[in-house]
Amino acid sequence: MDVILHGLTDAQTDAVTHIDGPLLILAGPGSGKTRVVTHRIAYMIRQGVPPSQIAALTFTNKAADEMRARVEHLAPGKAVWMGTFHRFCAQLLRRYASMVGLTENYSIYDSSDAKQAMKRAIEAADISTSHTSPEQIATTISNAKNRLVTAEMMMAGNKRSGPTMAAKVYPVYQQQLLTANAVDFDDLLLHVALLLKEHPELRQELDSRFRYILVDEYQDTNLAQYAIVRGLSIDHPNLSVTGDPDQSIYGWRGADINNILDFEKDYPSVKTVRLEQNYRSTPNILRAADQLIRHNRRRKNKELYTHNDEGDAVTLRIYDNGYEEADGIVDEIANAIAVEGLRPRDFAILYRMNALSRSIEHSMRRRNLPYQIINGLEFYQRKEIKDLLAYMHLINNPKHDVALQRVINTPTRGIGTKTIAYLRSHADRHGITMLEAARRVDQIDGLAKRSATAVKRFVDLYDHLAIKATATLEDLIRSIVEETKYEEHLLKTVVDGQDSSAVANVDEFITAGVEFDRYHPDDGSLELFLEQTALVADTDAFEDNTDRVTVMTLHAAKGLEFPRVFVIGVEDGLLPHSRSKDTDSGFEEERRLLFVGITRAKERLQLSCCKSRTMRGESRPAISSPFFNELPLDEMRRVESEFERNWFDDDSQDDYPESWDLPDEDEEDDNFGSEAAASVKETEQPPFDESCQLPEEELKELVAKTKKKAKPVMGLKTAADLMSGASTTPVTAYREGNWVRHGEHGEGRIVSVTGRGPKRTATIRFDDGEHRFRLAFCELELIDS
DNA sequence: GTCCCCCTTTTCACT
DNA sequence: AAAGGGGGAC
Numbered sequence: 001m002d003v004i005l006h007g008l009t010d011a012q013t014d015a016v017t018h019i020d021g022p023l024l025i026l027a028g029p030g031s032g033k034t035r036v037v038t039h040r041i042a043y044m045i046r047q048g049v050p051p052s053q054i055a056a057l058t059f060t061n062k063a064a065d066e067m068r069a070r071v072e073h074l075a076p077g078k079a080v081w082m083g084t085f086h087r088f089c090a091q092l093l094r095r096y097a098s099m100v101g102l103t104e105n106y107s108i109y110d111s112s113d114a115k116q117a118m119k120r121a122i123e124a125a126d127i128s129t130s131h132t133s134p135e136q137i138a139t140t141i142s143n144a145k146n147r148l149v150t151a152e153m154m155m156a157g158n159k160r161s162g163p164t165m166a167a168k169v170y171p172v173y174q175q176q177l178l179t180a181n182a183v184d185f186d187d188l189l190l191h192v193a194l195l196l197k198e199h200p201e202l203r204q205e206l207d208s209r210f211r212y213i214l215v216d217e218y219q220d221t222n223l224a225q226y227a228i229v230r231g232l233s234i235d236h237p238n239l240s241v242t243g244d245p246d247q248s249i250y251g252w253r254g255a256d257i258n259n260i261l262d263f264e265k266d267y268p269s270v271k272t273v274r275l276e277q278n279y280r281s282t283p284n285i286l287r288a289a290d291q292l293i294r295h296n297r298r299r300k301n302k303e304l305y306t307h308n309d310e311g312d313a314v315t316l317r318i319y320d321n322g323y324e325e326a327d328g329i330v331d332e333i334a335n336a337i338a339v340e341g342l343r344p345r346d347f348a349i350l351y352r353m354n355a356l357s358r359s360i361e362h363s364m365r366r367r368n369l370p371y372q373i374i375n376g377l378e379f380y381q382r383k384e385i386k387d388l389l390a391y392m393h394l395i396n397n398p399k400h401d402v403a404l405q406r407v408i409n410t411p412t413r414g415i416g417t418k419t420i421a422y423l424r425s426h427a428d429r430h431g432i433t434m435l436e437a438a439r440r441v442d443q444i445d446g447l448a449k450r451s452a453t454a455v456k457r458f459v460d461l462y463d464h465l466a467i468k469a470t471a472t473l474e475d476l477i478r479s480i481v482e483e484t485k486y487e488e489h490l491l492k493t494v495v496d497g498q499d500s501s502a503v504a505n506v507d508e509f510i511t512a513g514v515e516f517d518r519y520h521p522d523d524g525s526l527e528l529f530l531e532q533t534a535l536v537a538d539t540d541a542f543e544d545n546t547d548r549v550t551v552m553t554l555h556a557a558k559g560l561e562f563p564r565v566f567v568i569g570v571e572d573g574l575l576p577h578s579r580s581k582d583t584d585s586g587f588e589e590e591r592r593l594l595f596v597g598i599t600r601a602k603e604r605l606q607l608s609c610c611k612s613r614t615m616r617g618e619s620r621p622a623i624s625s626p627f628f629n630e631l632p633l634d635e636m637r638r639v640e641s642e643f644e645r646n647w648f649d650d651d652s653q654d655d656y657p658e659s660w661d662l663p664d665e666d667e668e669d670d671n672f673g674s675e676a677a678a679s680v681k682e683t684e685q686p687p688f689d690e691s692c693q694l695p696e697e698e699l700k701e702l703v704a705k706t707k708k709k710a711k712p713v714m715g716l717k718t719a720a721d722l723m724s725g726a727s728t729t730p731v732t733a734y735r736e737g738n739w740v741r742h743g744e745h746g747e748g749r750i751v752s753v754t755g756r757g758p759k760r761t762a763t764i765r766f767d768d769g770e771h772r773f774r775l776a777f778c779e780l781e782l783i784d785s
Numbered sequence: 786g787t788c789c790c791c792c793t794t795t796t797c798a799c800t
Numbered sequence: 801a802a803a804g805g806g807g808g809a810c
Binding site: 059060084085086087110111135185186188189249250252253352353354355409412414415416417418419448450451534535536537538539553554555556574577578579580593615616 | 786787788795796797798799800
């Protein structure tokens with residue numbers, strides 16, 4: 001038997017050897033889907049399909065990379081197009097830009113660029129936002145784009161009641177994007193979909209250029225994506241899609257689960273293959289997943305089964321609060337590594353919201369466990385990186401107004417909001433870009449001469465930098481940094497008492513440029529670099545060949561697997577999320593999300609919730625998720641921290657379990673930050689205890705440095721921290737009632753805590769009386785919380 | 786025009 | 801908790 005077909009089950013072989021005609025692969029979690037897809041590509045090539053006629057579309061670069069690596073292994077050196085939908089479209093659009101009114105150096109706005117542009121459009125459309133918010137309008141327009149609704153269609157849509165706010169803003173926003181030679185994420189898909197629809201000859205050409213199309217995660221495609229693959233599969237309907245309706249979790253992004261549920265209707269001659277055997281999880285885990293997902297009404301039934309060993313019971317666990325949850329789990333991981341010889345890479349901690357990563361991160365640091373957090377605020381979102389990128393964007397695409405507004409006064413050069421507003425309105429009035437307006441600054445009435453001079457100076461600077469547009473990236477970035485005196489600017493403004501991480505980030509960015517230069521010696525271009533940075537996804541940051549605990553959202557975890565998985569915050573309002581639980585479809589999607597989380601686990605799984613959780617600065621009682629009652633509780637291990645109690649009495653038939661009683665008097669944790677603590681009058685406080693403070697000079701300096709956005713030293717070194725090196729205990733861990741140790745006064749109990757941020761102070765009662773400390777800048781050791 | 790402080794708002798997941 | 805906006809001081 002050959003390497004391509006060896007070791008495949010009958011169903012898998014069926015799928016792999018299907019070449020022509022539509023194919024639907026319904027693949028349950030852990031059913032070897034990627035294996036089937038990659039082997040199929042290799043098989044197709046071996047059967048004579050030219051690799052250049054194959055395109056494999058995925059949702060993340062990571063998935064594409066993995067696919068590429070595996071195909072390369074089976075069929076070395078074959079140039080199959082693999083990548084994300086967005087990248088596929090970006091490249092097509094690059095080529096056919098003029099057909100939609102763009103030029104090939106168009107820019108891709110990221111979400112914050114788009115937000116800025118949206119605000120400007122709302123302003124220009126002269127819409128009052130009293131009954132709606134820019135976010136709402138943006139969401140409405142985004143949804144419209146995902147459903148292939150154009151501005152004209154939306155305008156025509158509601159003739160009776162007159163156009164909605166969003167319908168009025170949409171054409172303005174779109175026009176401004178065109179003027180800026182830019183697209184937003186949704187446009188990448190929309191433009192290409194419309195291109196295929198409106199230009200039959202182009203559609204035909206591309207259809208035969210990409211005769212074989214494979215789509216991964218088909219359950220997550222939206223109408224625009226559907227239209228694109230459909231348009232490319234009319235003359236050559238060799239479309240194969242892979243997916244699992246039970247793992248559809250992107251409805252909020254316009255994904256239409258009907259695309260996969262109705263695939264057989266769209267392509268009557270389809271061959272359907274079901275992959276239901278699971279090679280990943282233990283029966284215990286699979287049963288939990290299966291029983292949960294059976295509660296969804298709108299689904300295709302699927303029998304999941306596995307021949308794996310029984311394994312351990314799934315654990316359900318209640319913690320008192322988020323800190324204990326984080327500490328408990330991290331301790332357990334550390335323990336398992338020490339005792340059972342597991343590796344950090346064997347573990348994943350998953351949650352619904354990025355906000356939950358904070359406590360985990362603290363605990364990880366304290367335990368000195370290596371971890372990787374895959375979350376939103378990544379490198380390219382950092383202010384200093386966005387600044388430099390904006391310069392590059394503007395150089396690549398002089399029409400990029402958002403970039404211009406970002407850099408025109410960064411570093412500050414005397415061009416304030418007023419002047420920028422003049423430029424903007426002049427640009428809007430004459431239908432030109434803001435850079436053009438800046439060049440004609442003399443024609444703008446009412447602008448102070450001084451401002452005009454500053455603007456001219458900026459234009460000169462820009463023109464000087466623009467010479468470097470075709471230089472290497474390293475050269476370009478270094479020029480920008482030097483000629484704008486960017487690092488001096490950083491040192492002046494971003495002096496957060498913390499460190500010089502901003503400058504370090506700039507260095508790292510230069511390194512990224514150097515690497516790009518090396519990786520693209522010939523085809524390297526500013527354009528390509530900017531496209532790549534615009535289209536990197538959070539999940540792309542995941543590294544699977546590193547030995548670290550993975551911490552990420554349930555969404556980001558799709559497609560991955562880990563021997564041991566912890567899903568935290570399985571609470572009502574969190575999972576299901578309060579914004580999603582009110583509609584049936586939303587609620588079912590949340591259930592699928594938990595299903596995805598559960599099925600990431602190979603050997604062991606714990607789902608946990610807390611009795612109280614601190615969110616957005618305040619602690620509130622939490623209720624366990626209604627999904628708990630949909631699990632096979634009888635066979636699961638149920639643990640409550642502190643004392644074992646059999647929760648979920650068998651007679652509780654309610655859909656929603658009751659909330660647990662709040663902790664009793666001894667536990668004042670939940671009063672933290674409460675009115676009582678905050679209302680203590682400052683004047684009645686004893687003066688600061690200088691013995692705990694840094695020397696006054698130093699303190700003043702630190703306080704002075706602690707500017708608005710800067711991250712002050714918001715933590716205290718504890719003895720344990722000092723031993724382990726880097727990390728600190730968050731100031732918020734110092735609450736009323738907790739015991740601390742101080743070098744001079746000995747042990748004391750925190751009487752009250754007032755103030756926020758760096759001004760947070762604590763009054764502590766020691767044997768020698770009460771003393772008051774400014775928490776952010778003194779060293780206390782937390783001994784008992 | 787710029788900087789800084791204070792107040793208000795925010796509500797999720799991601800390309 | 802964190803970011804953005806408004807208003808006041810220089």
